[in-house]
Amino acid sequence: MKYFLKKAGFMAFTVFAVCALTFFLMNVIPGGTAELILKHTLIGLEESATEEQLIQFSSRYNLDDPLYLQFFSWVKEAVLRGDMGTSYVYKKPVIYLLALRLPATVQLAGASMALAIVVGVSLGIYSALQENRISDHILRIITLFGVSMPGFWVALILILIFSLKLKLVPVSGYGNLENMLLPAAALSLHSIASIMRVTRTSMLETLGQEYIRFAKAKGLPVWKIISRHALKNAMLPVITVIGFQTGSLLGGAVVIEKIFAWPGIGGLLVDSISARDLPVVQGCVLAIVTMYLLVHFLVDMLYTHLDPRIRYG
Amino acid sequence: MSLLEVKDLSVEFPSGENTVKAVSHVSFEIREGETFGIIGESGSGKSVIGLSLLRLLPANAKVSGRVFFQGQDLLSLKPSELRKIRGKKISLMPQNPAGALNPVLKNGLQIEEVFEGNRDEKKEGMKKALELMKQLFLRDPEKLCTLYPHQLSGGMRQRLTACISLSFEPEILVADEPTKGLDPEAKAGAVDVFTKIKTEYKKTMLLITHDLDLAFEVCDRIAVMYAGEIVELDQASKVLSTPLHPYTKGLIQAHPRNGLVPLSGQSPSRIKLPEGCLFHERCRYSDVECSIKHPEIKYYNGGLIRCHFLSLK
Amino acid sequence: MKNKNSPLFIILIILLTCSFLLASGCSSTEENDTKEAVSGTEITSGSDAKGSSEASTLVLGEMWEIDSINTLAGGGTLICEKAAITETLVGANDDFSLKPGLANSWEQLDENTWEFKLRDDVSFHDGSKMTVKEVKLTLEKIIEANPKVASMLKIDTIEEVDEYTLKIKTKEINPILPGILHYPDTAILSPSSFDGSGEFVKPIGTGPYKFESFDERTRILTVVRNENWWGGKVGLAKMVLKGIPDPNTRAMSIENGEVDFTVDVPYSETDRIGALDGIIVEKYKTPRVYKLDVNLKHDPLGDLRVRQAMSYAIDRHDIAEHVLYNVGEAAAGPFLPTMVWANKSLSPYTRDLEKANELLTAAGWVDTDGDGIRDKGGKPLKLNMMTYSARPGLPPMAEAITAQLKEAGIGVELEIMEVGSINDRRKKGDWNLYLAAYNIAMVPDPEYILTNWYMTDGSDNQPGYSNPKVDSLITEARKITDLKERYKKFSDVEAIVYEEQPMIIIAYYGCAIVKKDYVKGYVFDPTAHDYRINAGMYIEK
């Protein structure tokens, strides 16, 4: 219990620090928050705002207060009332925007992760069992290239092949399963390859262990040896990697969401950064970091669950 | 009557462009009800013999020769048939019980999985196994089954693996270095366990060890191995009290009880075996002949010995 | 175990993995629930937004993300021009001269007083009649919400003369008032667009299409035919507007048949897509120019000869043809030649490296050290150029201009930045050249642009251009109510800045309309900001 409290404390601190970092970073970006937001909302990118507009806008959102005051009032509102502010651009509460957009990202990242785990682990096991045979080599070469290709390039190539040539799935959109297939595949490719490689190594390492030999000596059938004895042990390093992959998935989602016009939080974040929609940026970063930390926490839990040798007091 | 007959067994491991000759041309037989010991230094190839009987060596090992068990050649059995023998008719008691128990599975499961079939058969088997555990000086076996291997002491783990190996009542028990890495107290306990197995259960055993005390207590006949070859084979009492081969003599003198006189020199490279007797470089009695001609194994005084008999002159 | 190699074995492994995952409790199955939970956020006033592919539903791939449907907060252009939900009091002809809209006629009674006569046959989508009351309310809302529009309108008071007559008093003389009332942000809304506390809820206008729903998650806007439109029959039963900000995705979407109508696919793709079966590409000019601002305060750029040389070094025709793929055209002055007030005697600078060389040499810039860059007094002629990537034509155009200037011996370092950073640099004066695409007819009148760009204190006069003659011409023109006279003065201004090149106009902005061949009756409106959907467009399969 004490362990979890400590862990929760660390997580809260990290979230706070990341928010603070974002806030000050966003404020050192040149360009004048008020003017840019006006450009993105009322007057158009190339037009210039009037002095009057700027003053009106700045005073409405207290943009002239010292930074630390702005930040602390944000934190106060967020902590005390769960109010993360109102978007300058959308004129909606940030919470509301997050509630709108977060599910799409969670869906996309969740589907990609599930895909990455199922495909990556299966291929990794297969590859390990086929060690040094031709299918192992082919798989490993494919995944090597899989991790080495720029994500957006892969996504575009996938669209060209599966949407335009084969007409299997739509180019963009949101809502149906078929809309999700391509983005999820593109997003998970990198993770599939990483997970496969780790699974393979770890599986090989596990298969060389003495308890596997003993299991064989017990006369257990192959599938039982793999499922009961090898898999659980081999999964331990894989789980760590899955945790780290979450981060790269969330980062990659920014690009994939842009290409597929996926209404997720990544695209919202990028747009908000360029529009200086600070409350939304803060909200998105908060959500992303929290998700990341939560997944790591879950990974930790899973690890303890799988490995009885680790027990937290 | 011989229960298991090993004929001209050789094992090689490819290593880069070379091959390592782990075991060369070993032949022996194990009679029903007897305890047959194989002793030798680490690296003499004795463990490889034990593993090759059940075909548990890594896939890259090249095994030649015959191993007859109840009229079947184990080395050419189909995997499915082999599975019926492993753990049921011939079982392995692995060296390093710490490694042979799967760290992420509960002890109970690791015992239970030996029994295949329906639930009743399993229950029946478990009952027997629990009984056996009590017999083998394990207190509170039910509780033990709910623990994980890392929660047991070294001696307990050793007895647990013994129990797993014995619980299906195999016809032959292959014990591979059962006392390796145990503290003196646990070692003494192991001797008790094996004496019990031998006297009460009347098991046929192949005991592979470098622990001369254990071998002396338990074994009926003993084979001494050096550099992959059997150099001496005879009644245990004869081998250990009046050794004939100079290597056996050295081995016994190196024993702490006998004044810890170490054998000088090192085992020869197994990639390029030296000419002549493999032991001649370290042999006190070696002669010109020894460095030219490889000695054949010969009957001598009721036993077998591989030496030019220089030591006897 | 090593000799099992069958596909069955692989399937077994996959199954094992799946079951393992399930057993480990590693699931992402709550997704479906969350999706259900949020779909309640959809604002719906009619039936469900999920449009089936019925015959006269058109799916439109809009070029910007649909962020807002609030016409008072940035949604004006979309709601008025692209969704055709609202309409303005004043319309415009193709030559940018004004024509009646919701107002039948207007008249300048004296310097500061205007009278507008409204149509009496217009009703809102909620069934209520449009009268001066609603118009007044809308205008007041806009003035309150949008200081920029307010500062252009300069409205002092709005009076209801009778049910369909409106009297507007301005704070100072404002000859462009009717022109500003053409601006989509001033489109007329029904009071029922707002809730009790005056907050905007959804757009209810007078246009050919009615707002049906806006899904805030997917940001898809759906509009349906207004059966009672005062302008007559409306072509489409339903229109679905989807924001697809990436030009590539727009191209692939129409190719894949996911949208029926879209704009601005990558310019390089226009010819290829136009050649495809069933897709038609039309290229038009829009009221926007690619313009290279020159910082006159930066040493060599204050020299007229250097600016002219630069203008001669740029090959506008090549750029229009090869960078813009003819989605756009080489430009002379700030106004499209089709605009009624444009100075039609001007023609684009044509490339003339020799002339550029003469001018630069005369200004003292010669390449003495043979590195390809001219220098003077040991200082090389090196400039920086800023641009941004939000408009796809800009970065490659900037690259082309950079290379072309280099051929004339002018070294340019290109920086593609965020608009924010560019603003900052421009404020600090830390810049030489700035390539941007400016709207030239937010108001269909030359005064607005010429004032902002070329007057000494003009709000967009970043180059720091100051010419007393230009200032006085513009000030004089403001007071002239006779259009011809007015336009004459402005033409003179155009001629002066054409000569002095404080801003190097490169090309007119283009728009590529890409539609399926069954989309009929589309008429391009050159006065629209990007494009306008006309009521007459229909589908015929």
Add this chain to the structure above:
Amino acid sequence: MDNSFADKLRKKSFLLPEAYGNEVVKKVFQRKDMLFALLALFFFVGLALFAPLISPYDPNAINLKNKNLNPSEEHLLGTDYLGRDLLSRILIGAQTSLSIATGVVLISLFLGTAAGCVAGYYGGIVDESISRLIDIFLSFPGVIFALTILGALGSGVFNLMLALSIVHWAKYARLMRGQVLSIKKKEFILSAITSGAGDFYIIRKHIVPNAIATLLVLATIDFGHVILSIATLSFLGIGLPADVPEWGAMLSSGKEFMRTAPFQTIFPGLAITLIVVIFSILGDGMRDILDPNHEGGEIY
């Protein structure tokens, strides 16, 4: 990589007690994949070094009438959307890409090693605060972080390097800290301390040399990641200006022409993929050789 398991078996095997030596070079030559990757790397680096000499055209000279050409004798890899020679741009681009990646890896290696050393060596409050900092940087998705920093600094080669280094150093710091913690327990550190050596001396003479192998493995693999990050940032429109020949920027500005003139994405894309593949192979190989006990996933 192919033989890694066999290698491991042999290393662990009781049959070859002393066969595992420190002959790294020999090991590299035994592995065909690493040898191949090394040769390819030398080839790329050679191309980058001699790019100005061997590139057939000025990489920035445009020729609008010759735009979007397919490969031909005149332009071996074709031309891009402004008629610039793709081969020349890829050659010069190798210079930019490789030097940016080298810069980023060196900066973050240095920063990370320093921070990790201090944290691991001194422990206590210093360790606690540096570890928190590392956590913060690691829990922030890199792309988004770089996006924000580049937004603040503006684009350009130097700023890009800086932004990516700020994103990447934490990985090194965490690894280094772990290494220091495990090395600190070794006897030779204790004996060095008892013999009165100074902290800096111990760090420099004992800790860094023992940890550097692991860090170099990470650096090698990271090299490829940096090149991919540059491409991603270019895609989001804030990497490098398109007139700087750099593979990621070329790939992302060529994406509009994927249908009409595919070669301007194919070649830079292939170049990126190949160089990342090379560094992955080298990194994996080095890990097997230098760091045989390493468990699979830690690095990612």
